[in-house]
Amino acid sequence: MKYVSSIGWKFAVVLTLSSLPVAGQTSPSTATPDAPRAASVTNSASPANVAAQSAVPSKSAAPAQTLPQQIAAMPRLVNPGIDTTAQGKAMLEHLNDVLRFYRASTTQIQKVGEPSDALYGEQASQHAAQIGQTAFQSARNLAALFNRLQPGSTASGGAQSTQPTDDTDNDNTQPQEPTTAQRLTAARARVQARIADLAAQDAVLDKQISTAKGKNLAALQQRDEQLEGQLELQKAMLDAMTRLSSMADAQTATGLAGDVERLLRAAPELASSSKSVTAPPVLESLSTVRESGVSTQAIALFQLLGARRDIESRIHELDVLKKQANDLRAPIRSLLRSTIQQGDAAMQSPANLSDAEALRATRKHYDALSSTFRVLSTATLPSSQEVLLLESARANLVSWRTVVNAEYVTLLRSLLLRVVSIALSLLVLFLVSGVWQRLTAKYVRDIRRRRQILIIRRTVLGFLTGVVLIFGFVTQFSSLATFAGFITAGIAVGLQTILLSVAAYFFIVGRYGVRVGDRITVAGVTGDVIEVGLVRFYMSELTGTGTELHPTGRVAVFANSVLFQSGTPLYKQMPGTEYAWHELTVKLKADADYRAATDAILNAVTTTYNTYRASIEAQHQNVEQWMDAPVEKPGIEPRLQLTDAGLQYAVLFPVEIKNASSTDEAMIHTLLHDMENNEALKNGIAAPPQVKAVVKG
Structure with missing residues (x-):
């Protein structure tokens, strides 16, 4: 009989483990409180069955009961040192963490990546929903089990008892009023x-x-x-x-079960077994990002860093949830092990084959252990499923993290390659610019042409640098065009004067423009140009009267846009000419011999002009060659004039600008010398002669 009992107990355990229903699953038939009684009445009435029913509890009604009903019908268990209050608090804390994890899983982790990343995200969301469902189902089962536990005493030095007790046999258990x-x-x-x-x-x-x-x-x-x-x-x-x-x-749910139900209302979608399938979020293609500019790649790189950080955070949360789930199911697993140990102890006890009443008690004890083991194992099944789902979710996140790391390395390599290419392009541009500057300084002798070439160098360098930076950093040129349109309109309105100055610069440096060293007159200010910029030009101010002009020590600054202002003319020498026109005026007596006087005056002017005639004629030839057109040759132009003041003789003659004062002085000395030695000239002049510039500057 001992051998038969051992075989029977082990068969009951194996049969229980192989026929465990899914957690929370009910039988096809509807269970009612009267179902056990009805099932016992409809059993076969054969003598064997009647004898078996008298000794063995009816099992035909068990499949018709839900798990909570089975737990409620199960005899109370002696508490083997389980602190149900602490376990209840730990369970509620675990459910709160599960809810936080579930809510966090609804947010998108990754915004850029490969199509497989969307599958990882969808799988992670499904795992979170399944973990939430199994966690709440496990909490319901554990709450019902904790309700069936009753305080038990532990003998000194002995093992804690988990022997199931019948409510009808327990005198200490008071009947509870039905809710x-x-x-x-x-x-x-x-x-x-x-x-x-x-x-x-x-x-x-x-x-x-x-x-x-x-x-x-x-x-x-x-x-x-x-x-x-x-x-x-x-x-x-x-x-x-x-x-x-x-x-x-x-x-009416109260106690731990009521707290679980109230937490479940925070996520009602977890109460249903079917969860609506949402489309995975659309990810920006990583291959497109690799071909984008530096700014887009940098943004995507930081997004991948954030995704990796979120994945690692969720992995840590899963580890915490797994530890909590294992701690929660540990007491029930202890009860299961204790139940198995009680079965093994019962098999080791000697059996009296001649005592029918003892045999029926033994069979009843085995059936109670088998029923208790079946209910406990079924109740802990959601906990085991939750642990398996947590492990599966962690494995999915670990794989996802590996993929994100690979994508991050690939994108970082692409970003560094693009940055290096931009740096090399800029380095080549600056090297070419340096060579251009050296060659210009070495082979171009003309200062004006050298400045123009250097300005062209800066313009080309700035343009190419801008092109490299734009193509290196910008990706969406359509958006750039729209943005540039608004920016251009704003610049055109707000920087109108500067834009006009930049446009005028190209007129100033043109064929008839202004160059360094030119003497010009603009807005009533005369001076020598010392610098021509992209927006402004500078000149050293000159002052004086007549032919006497000298620097004032001040620098006059004008915007290039002065060329487009009405009423503000700009005067300058024709390119290649460095001479101006002066006029010698002499008032003659009406009763004197004016012919002898005019001849003497013209001779004095001609004598002085012959000293620099070759320079003036050379400048004239250069102007004709530059303009490729005939130009009137400069020379002495005498004129005898009759004015209100009387007879007047005027001689117009060109002078070199840089030697204008000394030329006028030499001419005056020659004329005064002739007046001392020539009586006709002396008697014919009515007033001292005057020399003045025809055009100032």
């Missing part, structure tokens, strides 16, 4: 049974009506109407009880 939800459930079961009974009676009555004749037919029809009325009344009662029961189940 409103339990009373409603019992009432619903009675109404459902009444409806089934009335429906059966109505079916039998319908058959009788179909075959009845004469006076019996009227009585049967009246009876049928009564049954239908009662049936409609019972259905209305059942509908009202059903609605009231759903409200009572949601509001």
Whole structure:
């Protein structure tokens, strides 16, 4: 009998493990409080079955019960040192962490990547939903189990007892008053049974009506109407009880189970087994990002860093959740091990084969252990599923992190390559610019042409540098064009003067423009140009009267846009000419010999002019060659004039600008010398001669 008991116990454990239902799953038939009693009545009435039923609890009703009903029907367990209060707090803390993890899983982690990243994200979201569902199912089961635990005593030096106890045999256990939800459930079961009974009676009555004749037919029809009325009344009662029961189940839950249900209301979608499948978020293609500019690649790189940081944070959260889940199911696993140990201890105890009452007690003990083991293992199944899902979710996130790391390295390599290429391009441009500057300084002797070439160098260098930077940093040129349009409009309005100055610069450096060293007159200011910039030009101010001009020590600054201002003319020498026109004026006496006087005056001017005539004629030839057109040759132009003041003789002659003062002085000395030695000249002049510039500057 000892061997037979061992085989029977091990077979019961294996059968229990192989037939465990899914956590929270109910049987196809609807379970009611009266189901065990009804099942026992409908069993076979053979002597063997009657004997078995007298010794063994009925098992036909077990599949018709839900897991909470099985836990409620299970005998109370002696608490093997389990602190249910601490376990309840740990369970609620675990559910809060699960809810936070579930809510975090609804946010998008990665915004740029490969198509496989969307699959990783979708899988992570599904894992989070499944973890939440199994966590709450496990919490419900554990809450129901903790409710069935009763404090137990631990013997000194002995093992803690987990022997199931029958509520009817435990004198210390006080009967609990049924709750409103339990009373409603019992009432619903009675109404459902009444409806089934009335429906059966109505079916039998319908058959009788179909075959009845004469006076019996009227009585049967009246009876049928009564049954239908009662049936409609019972259905209305059942509908009202059903609605009231759903409200009572949601509001009457107390204790740990009530806290679990209230937490579940924070995520009602976890209460249903089916979860709506949402489309994965659209990711920006990583291949497109690799071909983009530096700015786009840098943004994508920081996004990948953030995604990797979020994934690592979720992996850490999964590790914490896994530890909490293992800690929560550890006491129940201890109960399972204790139940198995009790079965093994029962198998080791000697059995009295001649005592039928002892055999029935032994069988009853084995059945109680088997039922307890079945319920405990089924209740802990969601916890095991949660741990497996946590491990699967962690493996998925670890794989995702590996892929993100590879994408980060690839994108970082592409970004560094683009930055290096931009740096090399800029280095080549600056090297070419340096060579250009050296060659210009070495082979171009003309200062004006050298400055123009250097300005062209700066312009070309700036343009190419801008092109390299734009193509290196900017990706969306369509957006850039729109943005540039608004920027250009704003610049055109706000920087109108500067733009005009830049445009005028190209006129100033043109063929008839201004160069360094030119003497010009602009806005009433005369001076020598010392620098021509892109926006402004500078000149050394000159002052004086007549032919005497000298620097004032001040620098006059004008915007290039002065060329486009009306009423502000700019005067300068024709390119290649460095001479100006002066005029010698002599007032003659009316009664004197004016011919001799004019000849003497013209001779003095001609004598002085001959000293620099070759320079003036050379400048004239250069101007004709530069303009490729004939130009009137400069020379002495005498004129005898009759004015209100009397007879006047004027001689117009060119002078070199740089030697204008010394030329005028030499001419005056020559004329005064002739006046001392020539009586006709001396007697013919009525007033001292005057020398003045025809055009200032």
